[in-house]
Structure formats: C-alpha cells, structure tokens
Amino acid sequence: MWRRLRRDIQAVMERDPSVRSAWEVWFTFPGFHALQLHRMSHRLYRWRLYFLARLLSHINRFFTGVEIHPGAQIGAGVFIDHGMGTVIGETTVIKDNVTLYQNVTLGGTGKEKGKRHPTIEEGAVIACGAKVLGSFTVGRHARVGAGAVVLSSVPEYSTVVGVPGRVVKMAGRRLAQLDHHVVPDPMARYVETLQKQINSLEERLYELENSVDGCQNDLNDDSWKKSG
Numbered sequence: 347m348w349r350r351l352r353r354d355i356q357a358v359m360e361r362d363p364s365v366r367s368a369w370e371v372w373f374t375f376p377g378f379h380a381l382q383l384h385r386m387s388h389r390l391y392r393w394r395l396y397f398l399a400r401l402l403s404h405i406n407r408f409f410t411g412v413e414i415h416p417g418a419q420i421g422a423g424v425f426i427d428h429g430m431g432t433v434i435g436e437t438t439v440i441k442d443n444v445t446l447y448q449n450v451t452l453g454g455t456g457k458e459k460g461k462r463h464p465t466i467e468e469g470a471v472i473a474c475g476a477k478v479l480g481s482f483t484v485g486r487h488a489r490v491g492a493g494a495v496v497l498s499s500v501p502e503y504s505t506v507v508g509v510p511g512r513v514v515k516m517a518g519r520r521l522a523q524l525d526h527h528v529v530p531d532p533m534a535r536y537v538e539t540l541q542k543q544i545n546s547l548e549e550r551l552y553e554l555e556n557s558v559d560g561c562q563n564d565l566n567d568d569s570w571k572k573s574g
C-alpha cells in the first residue's frame with residue numbers, strides 16, 4: 347500500500363512540472379486525493395460493502411469533482427491532473443502509469459452489459475475533455491487527444507484525435523496529413539444540395555413552359571387553318 351502511495355506521489359512529481367514538493371501533492375492535488383479516496387472505496391467494494399463504497403465515492407466526488415465508481419480498477423503511478431469533471435465507470439480498468447486530465451469520461455455507450463467500460467493500458471495518456479466510450483482497449487502508451495470521442499480500440503503507441511477518434515500517428519510517424527482547412531461543413535453541403543435541386547426544378551419548369559407554349563401555338567395554328 348505504501349509503495350503504491352509513493353508511486354502515486356512520484357507520478358505527479360514526474361509529470362507535472364509545476365510541482366515543487368511531495369507536500370504540495372499530498373495537500374493540494376485534487377486528482378491525487380481522488381485517487382487515494384477511490385482506493386479506500388474500492389476496498390469497501392471488494393469487501394461487498396457496496397453502500398459504504400458508494401457513499402465514499404460520492405464524498406470523493408463532492409470534494410474533488412472526480413467521479414470514480416468504486417468498482418473501477420486503477421493501477422499504481424496513475425496521475426489524474428486537475429481531475430474536475432472526470433468520470434470513470436464501474437468496469438473500467440486503468441493500468442499503471444496512465445495519465446488522465448480534467449473532464450475525461452471513461453464510460454459506456456449504454457448499449458453493452460457486463461464489461462462495458464474501457465481498459466486503459468500502461469502508460470497511456472487521455473487528454474482533457476476526451477470521451478472513451480465502450481468496452482475496448484486503449485493500447486500501451488497510446489495518446490488520446492483533447493476533445494476526442496473514441497468508440498473503438500486504440501493501437502499501442504498511437505495518437506488518436508477528433509470526433510469520432512481516428513489514428514493520426516503510429517509509433518511517432520504521421521499516418522495522414524490532417525486537412526484542417528477542409529473540415530466538412532454540413533450546412534454548406536446542405537445548401538449545395540438545395541441549390542442543385544432548385545437548378546433541376548428550374549430546368550424542368552423551363553421545359554414545361556416551352557412545351558405548353560408549343561401546344562398553344564399548335565392549337566392557334568389549327569384554329570386559324572380551320573377558320574381559313
């Protein structure tokens with residue numbers, strides 16, 4: 347237990363350049379507090395004291411802004427930076443040395459039963475605002491970019507960004523250039539489709555008008571001949 351506590355403090359000191367002492371971590375880091383309170387709550391959960399576990403998890407959320415279900419399994423050396431708004435579901439597994447930032451969701455899609463939350467492998471980084479939803483694995487040392495919505499497995503040593511998340515880097519190599527200037531604009535596409543429909547309707551109207559004019563001319567010609 348003490349070894350894991352030491353690793354948790356070390357993780358913060360190694361990964362947050364703003365930290366000056368272990369005391370600072372111990373007294374002022376909500377992510378660290380959230381993790382330690384979760385470890386107690388998880389123990390209660392394993393002893394099947396579900397209500398007490400849930401109550402402690404709720405107190406944890408009240409003080410730190412981090413909501414971790416007592417059933418979630420979290421390894422050593424995990425660093426939750428800031429933490430506010432982060433939600434971790436019941437069947438989530440977080441291995442050693444993972445880093446999570448604020449407002450991260452490790453949740454389910456609402457469609458699965460049993461194991462329905464992700465497994466985050468060793469050394470992975472989940473950036474602020476990222477949503478990782480479903481029962482799949484985020485590979486070792488993978489990075490999930492800020493604001494990404496990830497719905498399927500992430501290979502190890504890769505970087506995933508965007509909505510829905512897609513792999514843009516694998517083992518340090520870029521896979522494809524991201525064309526930020528040609529991000530799809532659904533409104534523009536809709537207007538374009540409407541314009542095409544208007545053009546086609548105008549063409550048909552023009553054809554109809556011509557054919558009606560033609561018919562009228564024919565009729566006029568016939569009546570002239572008859573009267574002649």
Ligand SMILES: CC(C)(COP(=O)(O)OP(=O)(O)OC[C@H]1O[C@@H](n2cnc3c(N)ncnc32)[C@H](O)[C@@H]1OP(=O)(O)O)[C@@H](O)C(=O)NCCC(=O)NCCS
Binds near residue numbers: 494520
């Ligand atoms: C994803 C991240 C971890 C960087 O990973 P990386 O492997 O070093 O990736 P790179 O920075 O080389 O970026 C690769 C590509 O993804 C793009 N990218 C990076 N982060 C992105 C994001 N969050 N959303 C969309 N695109 C992103 C980059 O622009 C780059 O595109 P390009 O190839 O067209 O230039 C980092 O950008 C990130 O999101 N950090 C946020 C950390 C955080 O939460 N901080 C909060 C502290 S309070």
